Amino acid sequence: MAAIISIRDLKKSYDNGFEALKGVSLDIEKGEIIALLGPNGAGKTTLIGAVCGLVTISSGQALVGGFDVAKEPRRARRLIGLVPQELALDLFETVWNSVRFTRGLFGLPRDDAHIENVLKSLSLWDKKDNQCKELSGGMKRRVMIAKALSHNPEVLFLDEPTAGVDVNLRRDMWKVVGDLRNTGVTVILTTHYIEEAEEMADRVAVINKGSILLVEDKTQLMQSFGRKVLTLDLGAPLATLPESLADYDLSRSEDGKQLSYAYDTREARTGITRLITDLAAEGIHVRDLDSTKSSLEDVFLDLVEEKA
């Protein structure tokens, strides 16, 4: 697949000398949803700003649809829709006018049919004549997305689309982004909510301290770092762990009724069979067992720790 965005060795130092991006390279494929996942201050907003032409690049290059954002900013920008972190709406304007006006800013001719489609796809059609101030927080955010889609961009940047919103609104937003996939728009979203990346993205780029630590297909990422935890419910509480089980690095629950065993799914041998045999040899009766996969959160923490 062709890359719609191509970033090469991008560096950004702010005026105070702080190096916010330390040579980022990343290709983003047409039609994918990619999450830039990283803690506060990782450089996510700076990276988006650099690609959108809001932040001057210190060195390196970013191409959008083949246009160099530094050399042909207008042509590159024309292909981009940006939804910034902060809500920025004219609260006294109607939804319809806000979205239509934004399209005009790109010098494009009026296209009411397109605006209608965008508003319908974001479930805002019945609010088109309402003033923005009359809308709920979630609807205001959707108006921001509608504005960003008003000029038929090929890529949409969502900077922290669910920062500060409640669980229901967050789920709403996940659905909106999922639906965008059907329109063929490439979506780049930033988040520090791991579950959000897990929920929405096809690929995840982990960014920390201005560098990309890893870019991988979400499912593969979770598998390749696939640690699982086996929880064993014991027939009787265990006061202490027998010496013979010391090698397993087991953890015992406070009441002694459960043992947890972390293992690596990538290993040819997980050690589970041997553990169960050794437990039986010690006369420890296992009543039930359960295993849970590590979440992207565990993966992320592992990764940041590993690189540190």
Ligand SMILES: Nc1ncnc2c1ncn2[C@@H]1O[C@H](COP(=O)(O)OP(=O)(O)OP(=O)(O)O)[C@@H](O)[C@H]1O
């Ligand atoms: N104008 C600026 N001048 C100096 N330093 C800046 C400027 N803007 C951002 N920074 C610094 O660059 C680093 C990256 O900031 P950035 O906003 O890109 O991070 P982020 O990953 O988007 O964080 P968050 O998740 O909190 O939004 C931070 O340490 C920040 O303090």
